[in-house]
Amino acid sequence: MPNQTTATVASWRPQTFFSHRIETAGQIERLNAEGGIAVRFRPLGRAGAAFTFVGGQSAALSLWRTASRSGFVTIPQIDVDVVTIRFVTRGVMLRHDHRREHVGRPGWAMMVMFDAMRDEEASGGFEALSGTITRQALVAGHMAFEGEAASAALPDFEPIVEMKGLPLQALMLTMDRVHGQLRAGVSDSDLLFPLLEEIMVYQLLSAWPRRSPAALRRRSASDAAPLRRAQDYIDGHIAQKLLLSDVAGAAGVGVRRLQLIFRGETGKTPLQFILERRLDRVHADLRTSSGGGASVGTVAARWGFTHMGDFGRRYRARFGEAPSLTRRSPPSARG
Template identity: 40%
Template sequence: MTGHPRPEPAIWRPQGRFVANIASLRQLQVFNDRGGIAVNFDTMRSVSPNIAIAGSQSETLSLWETRSSSGFVTKPKFDARLITIRFVSSGHIVYRRRSGNIDGLPTHATLVDFDDLREVHASNAFSAISGTFAVDTLMAANEALTGGDDRGLPLLAPLAEVATPGMKALFLSLQQVQRRIQGIDRHDDLIFPLAREVLTYQLLSAWPRRIASPRSGTRDVPSRSLRAALDYIEANLSNALVLADVAAAAGISVRSLQDKFRREIGLTPVQFIIDRRLAKAHLDLMSSAKSTLSIADIARSWGFVHMGDFGQRYRRLYGRAPKETRQGSRHSA
């Protein structure tokens, strides 16, 4: 892979098309040993694997679609200078990174540096389309896109709201290119190099930017204040929260708080609070210790008093109804 020694073919190899339907632990082990992709798969608890993957990969661009009713865990096999973007259509995914965790949701696409990644947890009833780009490829595209004014890689945010026009267009392009490369010989496809180039330009143009890192010798005030706000929210999720209190805990104004959340996380503070409370409710619904509580009791404990609203928000985030999550957790217990 670009920037690192190339792995052995059993660990990673270019593939014009790869397809895997994994329905047993034996098939999972064989795929990990021989599949030739950049991560190892595992399952959570005693769940039997049910994972379907179809895609194509090269040293400059890999595209694939994943579907799993069981959920899964992946860990990188090696270090590589790669950037992975993912659009989740159902369920959710958690990236455990050295620089901090982020959640991928149907409402927000993710962008992760492969070298920063520790492991990935995908929920049950999960589906997504993903793309991995070589950092060198993106840097060259950025230089061409800006006419040589910018020779590095922009500081891209880890999360991007998918409802914006640019992100919608990026998703459709990713989907179309992923479908096009299935079952064809790239060497005979004169359109693929152009489609790949346009895809990199769309990514660089549509994806939101992070706040630039402070210069050496300066204090990381934006990150520190945002972390204080996140810590305050996490400690008070089960209590009434107002933005003025969150901003005061972070030592900034409400306007600065809103701006930091939009620019650094890709969510408004209110959206973030709601999503975190939904995540807590999701964990309670799967917990055997909370199995005697009704779904309404769990929802109310995290501030959701209107069950219709709770059900709609939960389904948008996790791709299934709260009742289905509870039933699934009982079956896997």
């Protein structure tokens, strides 16, 4: 799990990209000595070690993919307050906590507290998508998501859950997407990534089963007023980085309630609404002189779209044509 350089540091040092390929005992020793990760590795048995892990980090979370032919053992070497989420896609991960044992295997997902870990053992032929999130960020997300219904303590999540439902599968897909963007690098002008990162946390909070599910208090107030306040806030801040917690705060509701209101009143998620508003701004700039002769990429980046492949797909789905065609259309054809 990528993280700090010394055993005394308990906060994260973001590494936007990291990649390690280990094939010899000497490489394991150097990796353990160099630091920068929260665990130390050792071979599984006498066969040596052969594994890779590649990923990236932001201030609150870390995501990486691991693959190993030989298997390996990891032991914590720093004190850090994070929650680990892992989707094993091949092989087995056997985790020993101080009080119990957990087994991760394909078709199941793991959520465990790092400070409870004694060691982890990955089998040969092991592959997994893993991530950590700080407890502070998860608590903040929980408070924002539940709004007035939230307590200050994290829910009591199940440590091992079966991947039966679409919500957990959607969470894995979002983690994979965030992992890919962290690997590719996230620029300051990317207005979508902070929102995607936030949504991943909310997906985790809503999709992961709890040992004692919390009952949400019913609300009888009209949805029209908070929806209008949310839409006004989005429109007023559409060129800036938007978080759902900020939108929900402006609307006077929690994030969970905000999502329900948008789905019930518009048939869309808040994220879809925000993306459509930004696509509309790009479309308007390409159709008029407000584009200022800038390239399609420059206009798209102005409204927060920095990954052009994803932008192009979204644009064509909304307007039925490529953005370059919108720019080339003569005024008489624009209606």
